[in-house]
Each structure stands twice: as C-alpha cells, then as structure tokens.
Amino acid sequence: MKKTYVTSMPDHIGAFLKASKCFSALQINITRVSYNKAVDSHTLFIDAEGTKEQLDKADIELEKIGYLQNNSSKTSIVLLEFCLKDVPGSVTDILMLINSFNFNISYISSQENGTDYQLFKMGLYIDDPETISEFLIEAEKICKVRVIDYNSSEKVYDNSIFYNTYVMGLKQMMGLAEEAGRELMVHVNLAMQTLDEKGLSPYRTFDSISKFAELLSVSKGNSFMPRISNHKITDNTDIILIEPPCGSNTIIIKTGEKVLFVDCGYACYSEEMVNIFRKLLPDFDNMKKTILITHADVDHCGLLYMFDEIIVSFRTAECLQKEYYNKNGYREENPLHKPYINICKILTHYQPVDPTKLVPMWHNVESLSEPLTQIGFFDFGELHFEVYEGKGGHLPGEIALIDYAHHIALTGDIYINTHGLTPPQAEYNQYAPILMTSVDTNPALCADERKAIMQRLGVGQWQIFGSHGFKKDYSVNS
Numbered sequence: 001m002k003k004t005y006v007t008s009m010p011d012h013i014g015a016f017l018k019a020s021k022c023f024s025a026l027q028i029n030i031t032r033v034s035y036n037k038a039v040d041s042h043t044l045f046i047d048a049e050g051t052k053e054q055l056d057k058a059d060i061e062l063e064k065i066g067y068l069q070n071n072s073s074k075t076s077i078v079l080l081e082f083c084l085k086d087v088p089g090s091v092t093d094i095l096m097l098i099n100s101f102n103f104n105i106s107y108i109s110s111q112e113n114g115t116d117y118q119l120f121k122m123g124l125y126i127d128d129p130e131t132i133s134e135f136l137i138e139a140e141k142i143c144k145v146r147v148i149d150y151n152s153s154e155k156v157y158d159n160s161i162f163y164n165t166y167v168m169g170l171k172q173m174m175g176l177a178e179e180a181g182r183e184l185m186v187h188v189n190l191a192m193q194t195l196d197e198k199g200l201s202p203y204r205t206f207d208s209i210s211k212f213a214e215l216l217s218v219s220k221g222n223s224f225m226p227r228i229s230n231h232k233i234t235d236n237t238d239i240i241l242i243e244p245p246c247g248s249n250t251i252i253i254k255t256g257e258k259v260l261f262v263d264c265g266y267a268c269y270s271e272e273m274v275n276i277f278r279k280l281l282p283d284f285d286n287m288k289k290t291i292l293i294t295h296a297d298v299d300h301c302g303l304l305y306m307f308d309e310i311i312v313s314f315r316t317a318e319c320l321q322k323e324y325y326n327k328n329g330y331r332e333e334n335p336l337h338k339p340y341i342n343i344c345k346i347l348t349h350y351q352p353v354d355p356t357k358l359v360p361m362w363h364n365v366e367s368l369s370e371p372l373t374q375i376g377f378f379d380f381g382e383l384h385f386e387v388y389e390g391k392g393g394h395l396p397g398e399i400a401l402i403d404y405a406h407h408i409a410l411t412g413d414i415y416i417n418t419h420g421l422t423p424p425q426a427e428y429n430q431y432a433p434i435l436m437t438s439v440d441t442n443p444a445l446c447a448d449e450r451k452a453i454m455q456r457l458g459v460g461q462w463q464i465f466g467s468h469g470f471k472k473d474y475s476v477n478s
Helices: 015-025 052-062 092-100 129-140 162-174 180-197 202-218 267-280 314-324 338-347 423-429 431-436 443-456
Strands: 002-008 029-036 043-049 077-085 104-111 117-125 144-148 227-232 237-243 250-255 258-262 290-292 309-312 358-360 372-380 383-390 399-403 408-412 460-466 472-476
Touching (some): 002 052, 015 029, 015 043, 015 092, 077 129, 092 129, 104 180, 129 144, 162 180, 162 202, 180 202, 202 423, 202 431, 237 267, 237 460, 250 267, 309 314, 314 358, 338 431, 372 399, 372 443, 383 408, 423 431
Parallel strands (some): 258 290, 290 309, 309 358, 408 460
Antiparallel strands (some): 002 043, 029 043, 029 104, 077 144, 227 237, 237 250, 383 399, 399 408, 460 472
16 A cells, blocks of 8 residues: 655754665655755655555654754755665665765655656755765766756745645635645645656646636635526527536536436535526426536536436446546546646545446447547437547547537537637636646547547538537538
C-alpha cells in the first residue's frame, strides 16, 4: 500500500537523511518526494510504499525525527539530478554524502516513472564552488549525476505555514469538511510538483487552483444563474439546454411524457440544479429519473446519485466502477491529469455512484480502429440515434449520438461550441488546460474525432448540442 506523509520540518541539518534511513530500515520504498523552500520552508511531502505493518512502524519512528533546516544565510543554489535505482534505500548514500559536506537542501523532487530508475532532483545551498566540485566527484562514484542550469537563486521566504493557510482558504470557499483538508493538501502539492517539472511556476499553479475554486464558490446559491434555452425538435419533442457557469451542460430531452437527461454537471451545485429541475419538470421528485452520460469526467457526473438509471458505454461503466471501488479512473491513470481531477473531486464534493445503477447499453468493441466507431443505436420517443464511440481522444468511453432524421447531434466534449460560451464559462474553461496541460487525453486524436463527427453529418440544417457552450446551428450543403 502507498501512503503520503505531510511532514513539518525541524530546524536541523540531516533530518531527511534520518527519514530515509528509517524507511530503508523498514524496507519501505520512497516513490515521490516534494519540497520547495521557496514555496514552504517547513513542509515536506513523501510518498512511501510498503505493507500496512511497515507504514505503521514508520509512523512511530517519524514522530521521533524531523526534516530540513531553514537557513536563510545561503543564497547560492546548485540544482542536481541523481539517477538512482528505484529500490528501497537508494537515496540514502547520496543523502549521507550531502550530510558529510554539510550542505543544506532547498528543493527535492522525485517520482517513480515506470522504469528501474528514478531521476531524483535536489537543490543544494552552496557557499564555495570548489566544494561542489569535490562533492560531484564523490557523487559520481555512487550514481550518474547531472548539473541542471540554475541561473538565478530561489527567493527564500519563511513560508512555514503556506500549505496550511492555502488549503484552509480553499476549504472555507467551498465549505469542505475538516477531514478533506489533508487530502486536498497532498493533491495541491502533487499538482505543483507535476507542473513544476513541466516548467510552470509553482505560484501560477497555486493561483490557478485558487481562481478555479473561487469561480466554483461565487456561483453558488442565488448567484447560480445558468443560461437555459428551449429548442423545439418536433411538435412533441423539446430539448432544454442548461448551461451552468462552471461544469458541463445538462440536456433534458422531453418527448411526450418521457424525460431523458444527458450529463449533469458538478455535485456542488446539486441543490441549485434540483430547484431548476423542479421548475422545469413539476413531477421531478416522483418521476423515474433516467440519465445518459457522454463520458466519465467529474464535471459530467456530479449528480448521478439522484438518478435511478444511468445509461453508459461499456468503458464509461468500467471507469465509474473503478472509482466506486476506490481505484484510479481513466483520468487518474494519466499522471498529468490526476492531481487536478482529485482536487476537482474534493472541491466539488464528488461521490462515486453505485454501479448497480449503471446500464451499459451497447456492446463493447475491444479494438476501436477509427476515430469514431458505430457501436449501436439508441431510441427515445420520436428520436432515433446512431451511437458512436470515440477512440479516447478526450476520454476513453466517450460517445456521440446522431439523429439523421431530425438533424440532431449530441457530441459531449468531443465537439463543443467554443464560440457559444458565456463569459463565466470561458473563464472557467481556461483553468483545466493549465492544471492538466490539456483537457484531452490525446489532443491530436480528439481533433480527428471532431473532424469525423462533422464528416458524418448529412446534408441539411443541423443542431449540435455539445456539453459546454450554446447549441451550434450548422449547415451541410450538397
């Protein structure tokens, strides 16, 4: 099992060495380390992997020791990258060497990458350049070492309570329970480290998360004002489009006495959305509630708990089942997306849905050779949809539905009307690409899927309903 330790550092040299010796003696493997003195001079994050018994013993031992000295007199920093075998205790020899030279550590970043080695980055405060030369000679005897160009010194502040105050602010904005704080802190740090490795400033990451949370919070209660529009399809069939400022659209299809929902936004807006549902559908509380989900992203699945029947593709069902059993969903399997998704789940009060409610409607195509593959049909009242599954450009399991008789397309996030976003929607949509590096699992493949959708539309006047933004009217000429 894995465990993340969020530690408060004491004021003496060699504390991380002691922690490493502790883990090594217990045969516990360190899989990730994150410390940045410029961000928080007293908080160190360590991901460790071992048995429950080993980690319980580590809890006891770590209470006896501490982490890293805050020494503001050092101003010259050398950033080094050590290529270490990914085994328990591999970093200990390097830490002992650092300790013997009385170097202080300003920055640590390391994470397993699926190979037999970890690239372990450390920033060392150095007074004498000749000392570091001597250190490198000794370090090369232990492992390969690379000096990373570090043109300017880090700004060193005594930000000893940065993470605590930062997370407290997020909790207050979103009304989170006390126990959510520690988990949120871990994912915020992981987002910072992941994006720092991509060259993004830690402060830009923290600022983006704060602004994302602020957008979620200012749209609550009476300030929740989605754009709602009604679209006549036939004399007996209407499509109601609900566009919240944050999260996915919710589509309501009414045909005769039947009602179908498509996607359902964030869980943090459940009270506001229920009030809207009751105004639009007076019998909402008593009716059987059926919803179709275009894909398993958190901003499309927040209200699933209130539905009786959830129609999904095979892969979407698989993803939602993984989440319910506390395993990584498709997004969390992507290291670049995992921190943001977990932050998003905590901030929006997301809860996995009971998998007994899931109805995988179409057969599973194990190998999707084309950007879009037809997997079956879906009839609802007067509407007859062909159902296409994308190859996973945005997210595995994604589907689009096309009704050729009525010239309607429900395209999820494969195709959205970016020119039809309200200003709040446009502002909200800018933060996920920053914090995930891309909202798509494979941007090039998603572009191919968008083209494939448009190529499948026949001659006529089309109404395209994506999961963000207003309906797009689209004309296909002969």
